[in-house]
Amino acid sequence: MDINLKILRYDPESDRKGHWENYIVDAEPEERILDLLHKIKWFEDGSLSFRRSCAHGVCGSDAMVINGENMLACQVLVKEVGNPIKIEPIRGLPVVKDLIVDMEPFFDSYKKVMPYLINEKEPGDRERLQSPEDRDKFEDTTKCILCAACTTSCPVFWTADTYVGPAAIVNAHRFVFDSRDEGTKQRLEILKDVNGAFRCRTAFNCTSACPRGIQVTKAIEDIKRETLLNS
Amino acid sequence: MKIVKHSFDGVIVGAGGAGLRAAIEAAPHMKLAVITKLYPTRSHTGAAQGGMSAALANVEEDNWNWHAFDTVKGSDYLADQPAVDILCKEAIDAVIELEHWGLPFSRLDNGKIAQRRFGGHTVKEGESPAFRACYAADRTGHMILQTLYQKCVSMGVTFFDEFQVLDIKIEDGICQGVIAYELATGDIHIFETRAVTFATGGFGKIFKVSSNAHSLTGDGPGILYQKGIPLEDMEFYQFHPTGIYRLGILLSEAARGEGGILRNKDGERFMERYAPSIKDLAPRDMVSRAIATEISEGNGAGPDSDYVYLDLTHLGAETIKKKLPDITDFVRTYVKIEPIEEPIPVQPTAHYAMGGIPTDVYSRVLSDEKGTVLPGVYAAGEAACVSVHGANRLGTNSLLDIVVFGKRAGQSMVDYVTQTKPNSISDSASDDLSKKIQNLIDKEHTDEFSVANIRKDLQESMEENAKIFRTKETLEKQTEILEELRDRYENVTIFDKSKVHNSELVEAIELDYLLDMSEATVASALARNESRGAHSRQDFPDRDDTNFMKHSFAFKKDNTANLKYKDVELGKYEPMERKY
Numbered sequence: 001m002d003i004n005l006k007i008l009r010y011d012p013e014s015d016r017k018g019h020w021e022n023y024i025v026d027a028e029p030e031e032r033i034l035d036l037l038h039k040i041k042w043f044e045d046g047s048l049s050f051r052r053s054c055a056h057g058v059c060g061s062d063a064m065v066i067n068g069e070n071m072l073a074c075q076v077l078v079k080e081v082g083n084p085i086k087i088e089p090i091r092g093l094p095v096v097k098d099l100i101v102d103m104e105p106f107f108d109s110y111k112k113v114m115p116y117l118i119n120e121k122e123p124g125d126r127e128r129l130q131s132p133e134d135r136d137k138f139e140d141t142t143k144c145i146l147c148a149a150c151t152t153s154c155p156v157f158w159t160a161d162t163y164v165g166p167a168a169i170v171n172a173h174r175f176v177f178d179s180r181d182e183g184t185k186q187r188l189e190i191l192k193d194v195n196g197a198f199r200c201r202t203a204f205n206c207t208s209a210c211p212r213g214i215q216v217t218k219a220i221e222d223i224k225r226e227t228l229l230n231s
Numbered sequence: 232m233k234i235v236k237h238s239f240d241g242v243i244v245g246a247g248g249a250g251l252r253a254a255i256e257a258a259p260h261m262k263l264a265v266i267t268k269l270y271p272t273r274s275h276t277g278a279a280q281g282g283m284s285a286a287l288a289n290v291e292e293d294n295w296n297w298h299a300f301d302t303v304k305g306s307d308y309l310a311d312q313p314a315v316d317i318l319c320k321e322a323i324d325a326v327i328e329l330e331h332w333g334l335p336f337s338r339l340d341n342g343k344i345a346q347r348r349f350g351g352h353t354v355k356e357g358e359s360p361a362f363r364a365c366y367a368a369d370r371t372g373h374m375i376l377q378t379l380y381q382k383c384v385s386m387g388v389t390f391f392d393e394f395q396v397l398d399i400k401i402e403d404g405i406c407q408g409v410i411a412y413e414l415a416t417g418d419i420h421i422f423e424t425r426a427v428t429f430a431t432g433g434f435g436k437i438f439k440v441s442s443n444a445h446s447l448t449g450d451g452p453g454i455l456y457q458k459g460i461p462l463e464d465m466e467f468y469q470f471h472p473t474g475i476y477r478l479g480i481l482l483s484e485a486a487r488g489e490g491g492i493l494r495n496k497d498g499e500r501f502m503e504r505y506a507p508s509i510k511d512l513a514p515r516d517m518v519s520r521a522i523a524t525e526i527s528e529g530n531g532a533g534p535d536s537d538y539v540y541l542d543l544t545h546l547g548a549e550t551i552k553k554k555l556p557d558i559t560d561f562v563r564t565y566v567k568i569e570p571i572e573e574p575i576p577v578q579p580t581a582h583y584a585m586g587g588i589p590t591d592v593y594s595r596v597l598s599d600e601k602g603t604v605l606p607g608v609y610a611a612g613e614a615a616c617v618s619v620h621g622a623n624r625l626g627t628n629s630l631l632d633i634v635v636f637g638k639r640a641g642q643s644m645v646d647y648v649t650q651t652k653p654n655s656i657s658d659s660a661s662d663d664l665s666k667k668i669q670n671l672i673d674k675e676h677t678d679e680f681s682v683a684n685i686r687k688d689l690q691e692s693m694e695e696n697a698k699i700f701r702t703k704e705t706l707e708k709q710t711e712i713l714e715e716l717r718d719r720y721e722n723v724t725i726f727d728k729s730k731v732h733n734s735e736l737v738e739a740i741e742l743d744y745l746l747d748m749s750e751a752t753v754a755s756a757l758a759r760n761e762s763r764g765a766h767s768r769q770d771f772p773d774r775d776d777t778n779f780m781k782h783s784f785a786f787k788k789d790n791t792a793n794l795k796y797k798d799v800e801l802g803k804y805e806p807m808e809r810k811y
Contacts, residue, residue: 013729030565042683046676046726046735053444056480056561058373059273075564096415097732103270116381117333127330129342135335142335142367142374146272180333213560 003027004084005036007048010095018095021045029079033087034062037073037099050099057211060147063090064099070149070209090152092161106148109164113172113190118183134179141174141219143212150206150216156199163199164191166206166216173219176226188227197223232665233418236658239264241426241644242409244396244451247274248372248633249612249640250430251379253594256641258388261648264422265388266411268395268446268737271380275432275444276633279372280558281485282364283630284352285322289343290362295319297356298363302628303804305351305514306621307764307774309464309782312802314592318619318628318635325634326365334378336367337554347554348488351514351625357811360488360512364627369483369557375630394420395737399427399454399608400660404598406607408656410664414737417730419665423656426607426644429455429588429596430637433613434748436686438581439694442474442481451614452588453744456751460598460605461784461795463616464586465748466755466766469624470699472518474580476538478565482558482577484626486543487511489554493518494540494574495525496532501539506811513811516623516765519579523699526578533576540574547571579699584748585624585765586755587616589784594640600784600797607647611640618782621799622764671739676724682739685719688712689745697753702770706757710791713750717790720746751785754792759783776806 003025010018023044025036034052041048050073051061057075064073065088067081078085093101144167151157151165172191175181191197197220206216240261243250246269254265267274286293298319303310330336330344337345349364367374383390393414400407408423429451435443456462472493473482487493493511495501505521506513513521522539531537543551543559548571551559559570566575588610589597594617596608612633619632678684696709720742727735761775762768780799785792 011729012731032565041735042681043678046681047729049727049732049734053269053273053446054275054278055445056278056478057564058278058370058557059269059275059444061269061273077565097729100732107270111384114385116385123331125327127327127336127344130338131342132338132340135338138335139368142377143370145277145373146270174335175333178333178335 001027003036003078005040006084006086007098008088009098011097027078029077031078032074033066033076033078033081033085034074036078049097058145060145063147063149063152064088065090070153072147072149072211075211090148092152092158093148103148105161106151106167109168110146110171112164113168114183114187115171115175117175117178117181118186119180120182128180130179138174138177140214141170143214144170144174145212147211149209149211153205153209155203155205156201160199162195164195166220169197169220169223170214170216173223176223185230188230191223192227192231197227232669233416234421234661235418236421236423237264238423240424240648240653242266242422242424243428243430244409245430245432245614246271246390247430247432247612248276248375248379248630249637250428251383252634252637253428253430253611253641253644254388255379255382255386256638257644258386260645263389264391266391266394266396266422268393268414270392271390272376274376275447277373277376278444278481279375279630280369280481280483281349281488282347282366282371282627283326283375284349284363284627285326285365285631286319286363287323287326287344287346287365289339290346291354293354293361293363295323297354297361298322298352300356300804301352302619302625304809305623305625307623307809308780308806309618309621309763309799311618311800312804313800314617314619316802317592318631321635322631325631329375329378329634332378332382334367334374336365347485348512349626350484350487350512350518352627353509360509364485364488366485369485369555372630375634396450396454397740398664399458400656401458404606405654407654408660410661412668412737414732414734417733419661421656421661425651425654426609426647428594428609428611428640428644429614430610430612430640431614433584434745435581437690437693437745437749437752438698439690440474440477440479440578441581442471442479443581448741449744449748450741451610453747455588455596456747456787459786460596461589461600461786462586462751463589463784464618464755464782465751465785466759466783467585467622467764468581468752469515469583469585469765470519470579471515471582472522472579473541473577475561475565476576476578479580480561480565481580481582482541482561482575484515486541486555486558489550490546491541491543493522494542495530496536497530501525501530509811514623514625517811519699520767522579538576538578541577542574543570544572544574583624583629584613585616585618585620585622587614590615590617592617592639593643594636595643600795609640609643611636622766668736671725671736672728674724676726680719680722680724682723682725682735682742685716685723686742686745689716689749693749697756700767700769701756702768703757706753709753710757713746713753714790717746747787750790751792755783755785755794758794780806
């Protein structure tokens with residue numbers, strides 16, 4: 001069937017104002033939105049630019065706004081979004097070209113929360129022990145693929161790009177609740193800052209946007225509670 | 232075209248598991264850059280699911296020698312046994328090290344790392360399936376990639392994200408540096424460096440149905456192949472038995488490790504006929520052939536009788552939710568069925584290159600079949616061929632390979648850099664490449680010579696003629712098709728003429744490597760008149776140890792390959808008939 005796609009185009013070299021471009025693509029209801037973008041790029045207009053790699057929702061390259069909501073283009077099928085389909089770049093990060101945004105500010109925020117295991121103790125020559133119950137406490141937040149769908153769906157982030165954003169807090173959560181980690185104090189110090197977890201206004205956009213089903217708002221609430229308990 | 236020059240002691244190309252592991256080893260000892268065409272966390276290591284094997288013996292008695300036996304037998308005796316010993320012995324420390332860096336492995340009740348069964352891994356040299364694969368639910372690769380990247384962030388490793396390396400400069404046999412194209416600007420970057428590791432991953436995009444990411448186009452092997460470096464064992468390409476029907480998205484062998492069963496259209500557990508002792512947990516080459524045979528004999532399911540079922544319905548909701556959450560989500564997302572209640576339509580999918588850039592056990596690149604080392608150049612992971620996988624890789628051994636030999640590549644870079652002085656690269660080093668790019672930009676676009684059309688014909692013809700079963704006839708046919716495609720590629724054109732994020736230009740260059748990989752694969756397959764592991768010639772159905780107990784080395788010659796051979800390094804395991 002014919003699908004009508006409206007894509008927000010922007011080219012810093014030739015189209016600095018940006019414009020909506022219409023494409024008609026023949027597609028099956030089971031096809032991914034990414035498949036449609038490829039059909040345009042490969043067989044109609046090679047200048048259409050977007051990121052993608054794994055094409056099945058694990059690498060986190062192709063977050064974009066599809067009919068108003070943040071999604072991974074490779075994880076949504078035509079029949080789930082209807083016709084016509086409107087596609088824009090994710091919001092709150094500078095657009096570089098078409099559906100490609102500058103990811104550097106996003107990764108900078110991620111790096112701010114010390115996203116690595118901190119434990120100065122000599123671990124010995126075997127694994128550290130961790131009970132399945134302790135392991136479960138941070139299971140949800142280990143799933144993050146850093147696609148930025150959550151952070152760029154957050155109304156607070158749109159207005160204050162100094163806010164570390166949901167993704168960075170999710171990655172802090174992954175370590176704060178890991179029984180092997182000893183960096184909680186340092187991380188919570190960072191997150192109680194004016195640009196930290198308390199900026200969250202619990203809009204729940206992040207939780208709806210997460211393509212991995214992470215309970216993002218809950219993770220932020222966990223961090224807020226932990227900060228209060230530790231202060 | 233703007234040209235930017237950098238100077239480093241060492242450069243790593245690729246930021247998946249192998250590249251990041253090498254970086255962790257090398258970064259403290261030199262000025263190091265990691266260059267990746269993606270962001271590191273987008274690398275395809277993150278798509279690996281089931282586990283990473285090591286004889287930790289957390290669940291039952293185990294021994295790295297048994298792991299080595301299984302790996303050699305799984306390889307159909309083509310793996311080099313001294314290299315396999317290193318892989319399996321160092322596996323144990325490699326897993327422990329990842330745990331110490333924070334990898335969130337799933338745990339047993341006693342708090343130790345959990346282990347599960349996987350295809351071809353057995354206790355006591357074939358007695359019964361072994362609990363050897365250390366895992367983190369069914370997203371082990373994701374956790375490895377994240378953990379290694381986190382470690383790099385903590386160390387302050389320098390990354391060049393979204394830079395595509397397109398050339399290496401070697402003068403008088405000595406590495407001078409690499410040339411890269413910056414996606415965001417279209418600028419050319421000359422990286423002066425004396426040590427380079429290629430960890431660019433595989434090239435599964437030579438086939439139409441593939442579990443591989445779009446980015447897996449054989450860039451590292453392609454760059455070296457074009458410089459006259461051979462590619463080893465290219466005829467051995469692994470097809471994973473359980474890709475989602477038509478899409479090829481991987482459904483981990485862990486599904487069968489946890490008790491999943493393959494069934495044909497009649498509901499028969501057909502693997503009982505092909506591998507009576509370990510059935511569904513036979514190695515991948517055997518299971519993929521069994522599925523292809525069932526389909527060709529009319530036992531496939533569906534309107535076109537072209538798939539079989541992966542049945543998880545008897546495992547129970549709890550096991551599926553706890554141990555296989557991601558793959559069952561893929562099924563819900565892309566097939567819209569509930570795997571707890573219904574069997575899943577699957578077919579074999581192109582998955583893993585056993586072949587690649589030849590290296591020794593120190594990850595040093597070899598420039599010929601005699602074992603001559605190319606100074607300063609290293610390779611690790613799927614891009615490389617050590618060879619630890621021989622003619623067929625066992626599941627979980629790839630995640631092991633990337634950390635064990637990634638680390639060794641890093642160590643070799645350190646050794647080389649501490650023993651040599653910096654050399655200089657000429658400012659004109661990027662001239663050839665700039666010219667090539669300018670030509671692509673200047674040439675008028677035509678549909679006939681579009682990247683996508685040539686690539687589509689390549690993938691469809693490779694799928695048809697060089698997949699699971701091959702014959703002299705299909706391979707000769709494919710050789711002719713590849714010649715035509717190469718002629719078309721000489722005229723390739725692009726529509727996009729811009730500088731900023733011109734991904735069509737990158738795809739045009741990647742297609743060159745895909746053609747190289749296909750040419751080397753088909754030429755190597757045509758010359759190997761036997762069936763061994765994943766290379767299955769219907770016209771030569773038996774393994775021929777008298778004539779083919781050897782690795783192939785394909786040297787680029789015009790549009791095909793010139794083949795030479797090197798004997799397999801044997802060890803304590805005598806080749807025997809491979810039965811399971």
